[in-house]
Amino acid sequence: MWSLLPYAKKYQKELILGPLFKLFEAILELILPLYMAQLLDQAISEKNSQLVWLLAGKMLLISCLGLFFVILCQYYASIASQGFGTELRNQLTRKINRLSYAQLDQSNENSLITRITNDTNQLQLALAMLIRLVIRAPFLCIGSIIMAYRIEPKVTLLFIAVLPIFIAAIYMISKITMPFFKKGQQLLDQLTHLVAENLSGIRVIRAFSKTPQQITRFDETSDDLANTSIKAANIAAILGPVTTFVINGAILFILYFSSFSINAGTLKQGEVIALINYMTQMLMALIVISNLVVIFSRAEVSAKRISEILDLPEETIADEKRMTQKIETIRFDNVAFQYPNTKKKTLAHLNFTIQEGEWLGITGPTGSGKSTLIPLLTNLYPVSDGQILFNNESSAYYSSHELLSKIAIVPQKNILFSGTLRENLQMMAPDASDEEIWNALDIAQCRSFVEELPDQLDALVQASGKNFSGGQRQRLTIARALVQPKEIIIFDDSFSALDYQTDFNLRQALRNKLQQATIIMISQRLSTIAEAEQILVLEQGKILAHGTHQTLLKESAFYLELAKMQGLEGGFDYEK
Numbered sequence: 104m105w106s107l108l109p110y111a112k113k114y115q116k117e118l119i120l121g122p123l124f125k126l127f128e129a130i131l132e133l134i135l136p137l138y139m140a141q142l143l144d145q146a147i148s149e150k151n152s153q154l155v156w157l158l159a160g161k162m163l164l165i166s167c168l169g170l171f172f173v174i175l176c177q178y179y180a181s182i183a184s185q186g187f188g189t190e191l192r193n194q195l196t197r198k199i200n201r202l203s204y205a206q207l208d209q210s211n212e213n214s215l216i217t218r219i220t221n222d223t224n225q226l227q228l229a230l231a232m233l234i235r236l237v238i239r240a241p242f243l244c245i246g247s248i249i250m251a252y253r254i255e256p257k258v259t260l261l262f263i264a265v266l267p268i269f270i271a272a273i274y275m276i277s278k279i280t281m282p283f284f285k286k287g288q289q290l291l292d293q294l295t296h297l298v299a300e301n302l303s304g305i306r307v308i309r310a311f312s313k314t315p316q317q318i319t320r321f322d323e324t325s326d327d328l329a330n331t332s333i334k335a336a337n338i339a340a341i342l343g344p345v346t347t348f349v350i351n352g353a354i355l356f357i358l359y360f361s362s363f364s365i366n367a368g369t370l371k372q373g374e375v376i377a378l379i380n381y382m383t384q385m386l387m388a389l390i391v392i393s394n395l396v397v398i399f400s401r402a403e404v405s406a407k408r409i410s411e412i413l414d415l416p417e418e419t420i421a422d423e424k425r426m427t428q429k430i431e432t433i434r435f436d437n438v439a440f441q442y443p444n445t446k447k448k449t450l451a452h453l454n455f456t457i458q459e460g461e462w463l464g465i466t467g468p469t470g471s472g473k474s475t476l477i478p479l480l481t482n483l484y485p486v487s488d489g490q491i492l493f494n495n496e497s498s499a500y501y502s503s504h505e506l507l508s509k510i511a512i513v514p515q516k517n518i519l520f521s522g523t524l525r526e527n528l529q530m531m532a533p534d535a536s537d538e539e540i541w542n543a544l545d546i547a548q549c550r551s552f553v554e555e556l557p558d559q560l561d562a563l564v565q566a567s568g569k570n571f572s573g574g575q576r577q578r579l580t581i582a583r584a585l586v587q588p589k590e591i592i593i594f595d596d597s598f599s600a601l602d603y604q605t606d607f608n609l610r611q612a613l614r615n616k617l618q619q620a621t622i623i624m625i626s627q628r629l630s631t632i633a634e635a636e637q638i639l640v641l642e643q644g645k646i647l648a649h650g651t652h653q654t655l656l657k658e659s660a661f662y663l664e665l666a667k668m669q670g671l672e673g674g675f676d677y678e679k
């Protein structure tokens with residue numbers, strides 16, 4: 104947990120002043136029993152009403168001052184802990200956004216959510232407690248022993264004897280509860296995962312009448328989490344009765360031993376009350392410490408989970424280069440790729456070249472590795488073997504950020520974000536004018552339906568764009584990639600939801616308006632890629648055939664079969 108404290112460094116003043124004010128309050132709390140003893144032994148027993156009023160006044164003043172210090176401490180604790188939590192959440196979000204694809208593959212999305220929310224909350228709470236109680240509790244504990252020693256040194260032995268018993272009990276309890284807290288956090292991850300899955304797939308679940316099964320799955324995990332938390336809480340709750348038992352036992356001992364001193368005339372009744380007060384204060388302080396141990400145990404688990412993400416290495420590129428020239432050629436030189444969490448190569452022996460302004464079509468069965476080519480091209484995954492060359496310079500020298508300034512991608516999943524249409528379309532080009540946006544909408548064949556929307560570009564988009572049809576979403580994601588024209592545009596199965604006419608019109612518009620652009624089109628639909636200057640047929644990550652539509656019809660039995668199934672075996676009429 105301490106390793107994360109630097110994230111609170113903006114709040115140094117609060118981290119110093121908060122505990123300091125709490126310390127002042129603790130000093131005042133230690134002084135109070137002394138006045139109480141004086142009140143009983145001197146003022147009341149001597150019936151000195153003036154002294155009663157004076158001492159009562161002093162006690163009231165001390166209590167008010169104590170209250171004032173507590174308020175100040177709480178104020179600083181809130182500022183520092185909330186600020187610390189916010190900083191942690193921001194840093195985590197920033198880090199997650201910078202993780203490489205390989206790192207993202209190894210992290211569980213829902214676990215990332217609980218780390219940003221629940222785990223940072225635990226640490227926020229721990230810091231607030233650190234400020235409010237970490238100095239106060241041990242100070243009260245030690246202070247009570249010293250003050251008791253000043254009254255009756257012999258009784259102090261009792262204080263010292265109680266201390267290790269209590270500390271041992273706290274240690275045992277925290278040791279037993281720690282694994283439950285760890286399991287609790289993991290179950291919370293699972294629960295978040297189930298909630299996310301259920302909500303995003305709610306329509307599919309209903310369509311398949313799987314609601315009862317999903318509810319049972321959720322209930323089971325939820326019960327498991329509740330049982331784990333109850334077990335941890337039950338064990339931690341033992342501390343309450345143990346403390347009461349120890350406090351009452353200690354008070355009995357104090358009364359018993361003090362009776363001898365009172366009889367001998369070395370101790371007064373008021374001093375006995377003060378001793379009982381100090382014993383109670385010491386044990387109460389120990390309870391606070393035990394609660395702190397529980398809070399810090401949980402925070403320790405959370406801190407480890409947060410550090411796991413924050414400490415992930417950020418990939419740096421040695422001799423990083425800027426891409427200043429236009430991309431004239433892209434060459435795959437014996438490229439192979441294996442996902443970090445798999446045993447088999449997804450792509451192997453890829454050799455081909457694309458020239459500026461050319462269209463490359465990629466087809467092949469599902470799972471043949473077509474989409475995998477995209478993150479390789481943008482260096483979001485480094486290639487495992489061979490190299491990809493841009494103008495004869497290895498892609499390894501360029502950051503993804505640099506490559507993405509030249510390459511636009513229309514991903515297979517048509518995701519729009521909540522906000523307005525304009526905000527969505529300006530995602531890649533925040534300064535794009537309405538004219539540029541409408542131009543992109545024109546190419547993507549969106550103009551007619553966007554013009555029909557009452558607010559046009561200011562129309563609201565619901566989360567994931569669910570207020571648009573699949574085909575409209577697909578066209579809008581295409582338009583989003585075209586708002587700022589890039590040198591290379593990659594369409595990953597982006598025409599699949601379009602009717603044949605729109606598919607044709609869109610390709611025509613691309614040919615006419617983006618003549619300079621190099622276009623890579625992944626598609627199962629041969630009519631979409633048939634006019635490309637070259638077509639790759641992938642199978643199990645390898646190039647099964649390579650050529651134009653016409654040559655492939657002659658040379659590749661597999662391609663011919665595909666073409667027959669789609670009624671294109673007789674060649675392709677580009678004008679249709």
Ligand SMILES: Nc1ncnc2c1ncn2[C@@H]1O[C@H](COP(=O)(O)OP(=O)(O)OP(=O)(O)O)[C@@H](O)[C@H]1O
Pocket residue numbers: 208442444445449467468469470471472473474475476515
């Ligand atoms: N992040 C990943 N981690 C591990 N394996 C992956 C990952 N993404 C894809 N794969 C695997 O890589 C192989 C190729 O997947 P890819 O998505 O490139 O295929 P595709 O040809 O685009 O398929 P489709 O036509 O269905 O979109 C598949 O076997 C898939 O399971």
